[in-house]
Amino acid sequence: MSWKPECLIVGGGVIGCGVAWELARRGARVTVLERSVPGAEASSAAAGILGAQLESEAPGPLFTLALASRRRYPVWARRLAAETGIDIEHRPSGVLEVAFGADELRRVRKRFALQARAGARIEHLDRRALRREHPAVTERAVGAVLLRDDGRVDPPALLRALRVASERAGARFRTGAFVRRVVVRDGRAAGVLLDDGTVLEADRVVVAAGSWSSLVEGAELPPGGVTPARGQIVELGVPCPLFTPVLHGPRCYLVPRDDGRVLVGSTLEFVGFRREVTAGAVRTLLDAAIELVPALADAAVLRSWSSFRPYTHDGLPVIGSADVEGLVMATGHHRNGVLLAPITAEVVAALVLGVRPPVDIGPFSPVRGREPAPGVSASSGRRRVARRETARA
Numbered sequence: 277m278s279w280k281p282e283c284l285i286v287g288g289g290v291i292g293c294g295v296a297w298e299l300a301r302r303g304a305r306v307t308v309l310e311r312s313v314p315g316a317e318a319s320s321a322a323a324g325i326l327g328a329q330l331e332s333e334a335p336g337p338l339f340t341l342a343l344a345s346r347r348r349y350p351v352w353a354r355r356l357a358a359e360t361g362i363d364i365e366h367r368p369s370g371v372l373e374v375a376f377g378a379d380e381l382r383r384v385r386k387r388f389a390l391q392a393r394a395g396a397r398i399e400h401l402d403r404r405a406l407r408r409e410h411p412a413v414t415e416r417a418v419g420a421v422l423l424r425d426d427g428r429v430d431p432p433a434l435l436r437a438l439r440v441a442s443e444r445a446g447a448r449f450r451t452g453a454f455v456r457r458v459v460v461r462d463g464r465a466a467g468v469l470l471d472d473g474t475v476l477e478a479d480r481v482v483v484a485a486g487s488w489s490s491l492v493e494g495a496e497l498p499p500g501g502v503t504p505a506r507g508q509i510v511e512l513g514v515p516c517p518l519f520t521p522v523l524h525g526p527r528c529y530l531v532p533r534d535d536g537r538v539l540v541g542s543t544l545e546f547v548g549f550r551r552e553v554t555a556g557a558v559r560t561l562l563d564a565a566i567e568l569v570p571a572l573a574d575a576a577v578l579r580s581w582s583s584f585r586p587y588t589h590d591g592l593p594v595i596g597s598a599d600v601e602g603l604v605m606a607t608g609h610h611r612n613g614v615l616l617a618p619i620t621a622e623v624v625a626a627l628v629l630g631v632r633p634p635v636d637i638g639p640f641s642p643v644r645g646r647e648p649a650p651g652v653s654a655s656s657g658r659r660r661v662a663r664r665e666t667a668r669a
C-alpha cells in the first residue's frame with residue numbers, strides 16, 4: 277500500500293518543521309511541502325533571540341504564549357541534540373537592555389516593572405555594575421536591565437536539526453513543491469493543489485507559509501492577512517567572544533555566537549518582497565553596533581542578509597483551526613517565530629490530532645475580529661510598530 281500522509285504542511289520554515297517533528301514524534305504520517313528548501317526564508321535569517329520578555333511591553337496573551345514557549349526550549353535543545361547530534365546553541369544567556377541616558381533608563385525600568393509584578397525575573401544594573409559585569413559595553417551607558425531568563429539559539433542549526441529529527445521520526449519532505457491552493461471538498465480540507473497541477477490528498481492541511489501565507493489560495497486569515505516586514509542583518513566576526521548576553525541598545529541589538537561572530541540587527545521595513553540589503557541600513561546598523569560596543573570597530577564584516585517577518589496588523593500570530601474543517605493555520609509570528617516555535621508546534625499538533633491544546637489559543641484564532649480594532653487602521657498600527665522596532669528582532 278502506498279504511503280498516504282494524514283497531514284500536509286505548507287512551508288518548511290521553523291514553524292512548519294517544528295510542527296512536522298511534533299506530529300511525527302506522535303506517530304502521525306506527515307509531509308512538508310516546501311517550494312524551496314527547508315529554512316530557505318525568514319527562519320534561517322533570524323537572529324535567534326528568545327526574547328519572551330524583551331519583546332513584550334506588558335503582560336498579555338502574547339507574553340503568556342512567549343513564556344510558555346521559552347520554557348520549552350531547554351527540552352527541545354536537549355532532545356534535538358540527542359536525536360540528531362546537532363547543537364542548536366541554546367544559551368539562556370540573558371538579554372541586557374542598555375540605556376544611554378537617565379530618561380531612557382527610567383523608561384526601560386518602568387517598562388519591565390510590569391513584567392516583574394507578573395513574576396518575571398528582572399535585574400537592575402547601575403553604571404558601576406554594568407562596567408564591572410559587561411566591560412565590552414560602552415562607557416557612555418548609564419545603566420541596564422538584565423532579562424536573565426531570555427536567551428538565544430542559532431537558527432540555521434535549529435532548522436537543520438528540526439529537519440533531520442523530523443525525518444528520523446518518519447516525516448517526509450518534498451522540496452521544490454509550490455502549493456497554489458488548499459483543496460476543499462464538501463466544506464472540509466481534502467489536500468492541496470501544486471503549481472504543476474498535481475493534487476496531493478490529506479484530511480488535514482497546515483498552512484505555515486510565513487510571509488507568503490496570504491498568497492496560498494484558500495488559506496483563512498484575519499483581516500489584513502499576513503504581510504512581509506523586511507529585516508536586515510550584518511554579521512561581524514571577532515577572534516574571541518566579547519560578551520555573552522544578547523545586548524539590546526537604543527538603535528540596534530547584538531547577538532553573540534559562541535565562535536566569536538556577532539549579529540547586528542535589525543531594520544523593520546514595509547517594502548514588499550524586495551530582498552536587497554541597503555547601504556543606508558548597513559551604515560546605520562554598524563554605527564549603532566560600534567556605539568554600543570566600541571571594540572566592534574575592529575571586527576571583520578563577514579556577511580549581510582535580509583528576509584521577511586510574517587507581520588499581522590494586530591501583532592499577534594495566527595494559530596488555530598480555520599472555518600474549513602481540517603485546515604489549521606500557523607503563521608504571522610512576525611518578530612518571534614523562532615521563540616514561539618515549540619509552543620506553536622505543540623498547539624498545532626494537538627489541533628491536527630483532535631486533542632486539547634496545552635494553552636489558550638483564543639486570542640490567536642484565524643477567525644478573530646473580522647473588523648480591525650477601533651481607531652487602529654492597519655497602516656497607523658504599522659507606523660507605530662515600525663518606530664518602536666528599529667532595534668528589535
Ligand SMILES: Cc1cc2nc3c(=O)[nH]c(=O)nc-3n(C[C@H](O)[C@H](O)[C@H](O)COP(=O)(O)OP(=O)(O)OC[C@H]3O[C@@H](n4cnc5c(N)ncnc54)[C@H](O)[C@@H]3O)c2cc1C
Nearest residue numbers: 287289291311317319323324325455486507612613614615
Ligand atoms: C532579520 C530578522 C531577524 C529575526 N530575528 C528573530 C529573533 O531574533 N527571534 C525570533 O524569534 N524571531 C526572529 N525573526 C522572526 C522569525 O524569523 C520569523 O517569525 C519565523 O522565521 C517565521 O517562521 P515561518 O516558518 O512562519 O516562516 P519562514 O521561515 O519564512 O518559512 C515559510 C516557508 O514557507 C515556504 N513557502 C511559502 N509559500 C509557499 C508555497 N506556496 N508552497 C510551498 N512553500 C511555501 C517558504 O519558502 C518558506 O521556506 C526574525 C526575522 C528576521 C527577518
